[in-house]
Amino acid sequence: MSEKTITRRQFLMYSAVAAGGLVALGGGAALLDQARRQQTITQDDIPAEPGSLDEQTRVTLAAMVAAYVGTGNGGTNHYAPFFDWQAVNVPEQRRRFTLFARTLNLAANDLSDTSYAAAPLDVRRAILRDGMGVVMPDSVWFDPQSATAEPDEDDALWLEFNRHIIVEMVKIFLQTNALIMLGYNFWPGQPAGLDEYTTPIEQTRGS
Amino acid sequence: MTDAKIAIIGSGIVGVSVAHHLTENGHAVDMFEKGDDYPYPHNPQWEDIYLRRREAVHVMADFRLPDDLKHHTHSGLQTDIEATRHMWVGGSSTHWEAITPRMIEADFRAGTTYGIGDDWPLSYDDLERYYGMAERLIGVAGTDDDNPTAPPRSTPYPLPPFELADDDNVLAERLADAGITLHTTPQARTRQAYDGRQACVNFNTCAYCPIGARYSPGIHLSRAIAGGLCHLRTGVTVRRIVPDADGDGATVVYRDNDGADDITAHYDVVVICAGAVETARLLLLSADERHPDGLGNRSGHVGRGLTFHHTWRGELGYDQNLFPGRTGVWTGQIMQFMEADGRGTHGAVKVEFSSRLEQRGVGRLRWEHLPDAQAVVDELTMIRRTRPLAMVTEVAPSEQKYVMLSEATDRFGDPFAHVHYEMNDLDSATYDFALSIFQRIRDATRASTGFLSPFQMWDTAAHHMGTARMSEAVADGVVNSFGQLHDAPPVFALGGSMFVGSGGAVNPTLTMIALALRSAEYIESQLL
Numbered sequence: 048m049s050e051k052t053i054t055r056r057q058f059l060m061y062s063a064v065a066a067g068g069l070v071a072l073g074g075g076a077a078l079l080d081q082a083r084r085q086q087t088i089t090q091d092d093i094p095a096e097p098g099s100l101d102e103q104t105r106v107t108l109a110a111m112v113a114a115y116v117g118t119g120n121g122g123t124n125h126y127a128p129f130f131d132w133q134a135v136n137v138p139e140q141r142r143r144f145t146l147f148a149r150t151l152n153l154a155a156n157d158l159s160d161t162s163y164a165a166a167p168l169d170v171r172r173a174i175l176r177d178g179m180g181v182v183m184p185d186s187v188w189f190d191p192q193s194a195t196a197e198p199d200e201d202d203a204l205w206l207e208f209n210r211h212i213i214v215e216m217v218k219i220f221l222q223t224n225a226l227i228m229l230g231y232n233f234w235p236g237q238p239a240g241l242d243e244y245t246t247p248i249e250q251t252r253g254s
Numbered sequence: 255m256t257d258a259k260i261a262i263i264g265s266g267i268v269g270v271s272v273a274h275h276l277t278e279n280g281h282a283v284d285m286f287e288k289g290d291d292y293p294y295p296h297n298p299q300w301e302d303i304y305l306r307r308r309e310a311v312h313v314m315a316d317f318r319l320p321d322d323l324k325h326h327t328h329s330g331l332q333t334d335i336e337a338t339r340h341m342w343v344g345g346s347s348t349h350w351e352a353i354t355p356r357m358i359e360a361d362f363r364a365g366t367t368y369g370i371g372d373d374w375p376l377s378y379d380d381l382e383r384y385y386g387m388a389e390r391l392i393g394v395a396g397t398d399d400d401n402p403t404a405p406p407r408s409t410p411y412p413l414p415p416f417e418l419a420d421d422d423n424v425l426a427e428r429l430a431d432a433g434i435t436l437h438t439t440p441q442a443r444t445r446q447a448y449d450g451r452q453a454c455v456n457f458n459t460c461a462y463c464p465i466g467a468r469y470s471p472g473i474h475l476s477r478a479i480a481g482g483l484c485h486l487r488t489g490v491t492v493r494r495i496v497p498d499a500d501g502d503g504a505t506v507v508y509r510d511n512d513g514a515d516d517i518t519a520h521y522d523v524v525v526i527c528a529g530a531v532e533t534a535r536l537l538l539l540s541a542d543e544r545h546p547d548g549l550g551n552r553s554g555h556v557g558r559g560l561t562f563h564h565t566w567r568g569e570l571g572y573d574q575n576l577f578p579g580r581t582g583v584w585t586g587q588i589m590q591f592m593e594a595d596g597r598g599t600h601g602a603v604k605v606e607f608s609s610r611l612e613q614r615g616v617g618r619l620r621w622e623h624l625p626d627a628q629a630v631v632d633e634l635t636m637i638r639r640t641r642p643l644a645m646v647t648e649v650a651p652s653e654q655k656y657v658m659l660s661e662a663t664d665r666f667g668d669p670f671a672h673v674h675y676e677m678n679d680l681d682s683a684t685y686d687f688a689l690s691i692f693q694r695i696r697d698a699t700r701a702s703t704g705f706l707s708p709f710q711m712w713d714t715a716a717h718h719m720g721t722a723r724m725s726e727a728v729a730d731g732v733v734n735s736f737g738q739l740h741d742a743p744p745v746f747a748l749g750g751s752m753f754v755g756s757g758g759a760v761n762p763t764l765t766m767i768a769l770a771l772r773s774a775e776y777i778e779s780q781l782l
Contacts (some may be wrong), residue, residue, distance in 0.1 A: 113625055129307035179625040188621045191480040193260055217305050217624055221616055221634075228631040231577065235611065238302035241445075244419045244581035244609065 107148035110164035114171035121227035266345025275774035289342030294472020338716035361758030368598035371755035396440030419609035421576035432698035442469035534721035557657035559720035571703035579611020601648030645688035
């Protein structure tokens, strides 16, 4: 199946809208309907102080992680405690998570007439990859030799998302699902039992 | 105040071992800890790191003392030792690797046998019984059946060994063809349920074991406190030890970390076990009219014998997938180079070549990889084929390795420790020897890639030793073989500080506990 593609500039329109203070309300079909009725709110309604995430944000973040990790790679439930803890304990993170979720939903709404969580996998991935295409010069993974684009003002919102959300998600991925994708059966933190490491790995898979 | 006759300064694995022995035998102890409580079992920290995915460095920062309480200055030293000095309840052994081999017999007489430093004032035979006690205390799993270098023992390991990993076995066979023995690792982890501790279930997160399978001092400290004979004071800084003029006891001068006034308490026995750097610092801070150069320093040896185990790290890459690191326990060790021909022209080397998971390649990722999870994984395939190794080496004391008082001071105006450390020709020769071993292992295991860090890039393995060394003669050291200060008999300095040199290349903690238990017996029989 070919993946849905959007241009980065096209997508940044949504970011710009969000950054400018206009974010669509609601989720799923409700979001679409409300957006069509041009019922918008400012991001001023997002609580500035740390606190629990609302359900729509949690669902959207989970859908984002699932889009990134894919299926059958060890599951993605272990990301939620990170988002929840950060929202409650790290200044600005609840606001960022909420704004990030609304941005994803706005993009999904335009591309597939659904919320982000309800959007097809290729749409969810396309939106995520487009945003992650905004390079982050202060990342340890930024290579100035190979960078093709310098971030501009329009990238500011996704720079913030990448810096404070995406990078953290990738770090968790590297410590967990990436190992499963490499062929390991467990990642550190999961009780694997002592037979696990003494047995040839192909035998542990029953093949 | 309590009616305790014994003060223990430092709540790490040595202090707790002493406290455990004495309280089990009915003696009350007061324990002083500069840091705050550090929960045991370590599941709160584990949950932070592995459930909430907080970075370990941030979790540890929650417990770290501020810089005006915990700090040192240094010169000549290229490695950061501050990060290996954990000042909280349980001390550095809350995070140790729990590798617990015994020193070999020759390590006790490295001076006369190899010309490296001086001999210890006690022999392996003197300590053998206490090694067994230490192994039973902390629950050591192991076997000597596969280790031809292991010293003789009178009692079996209390727990069966953790086996070599599947990938170890592949490489062990190749090493055997080259005359190198990769053997199992003695370690303080519960291969089976032991002494109220659950059996290891291989969480692979040993620095923060959530179930106490890896030994942590909190086990016995919590029991000693629950028994009512151990009173733990946290958040207090001991500033001075003042021995009585008549030699009957000593006064501990301390202050709440947030307090404005000194508090004093008198004891029959004061046991300092605050790590090699802080123990030397406290002895030097305790200078008075009767001890003008510092307590225990009539010989001038306080701080002078500082050693670390210079540890060079590297990795070997293979063409085949080995899937290393499916466990957090330590698997393979190579100890035969601790007795190699030529020791004396170089130091002993112990090789840690275990099945470890290393996130190799993560640093080579580039941002453009990140949008595609599979592309990320494709950049990391060397994880499956790469094993780290570490060359842990013997170090001799020298005039250029020492601890003294710094010009920088803590919040109370007391000087911090200053560490001066310079490598010498023996260290260079030891590196060359370690490099030759690395090359032998690389070739024998048919590694396709590999490197060992250069001479200048070493770390201490968190092994700090020798700053209040043992000696028979007063002029040759700070303490006797029981850790008792030559010039202040009610005061003891235990732990790595009492080592003569580095004790070969062996991980020091089991020896520290064995010495501490021997000292605790001595204190009980001679001073109480």
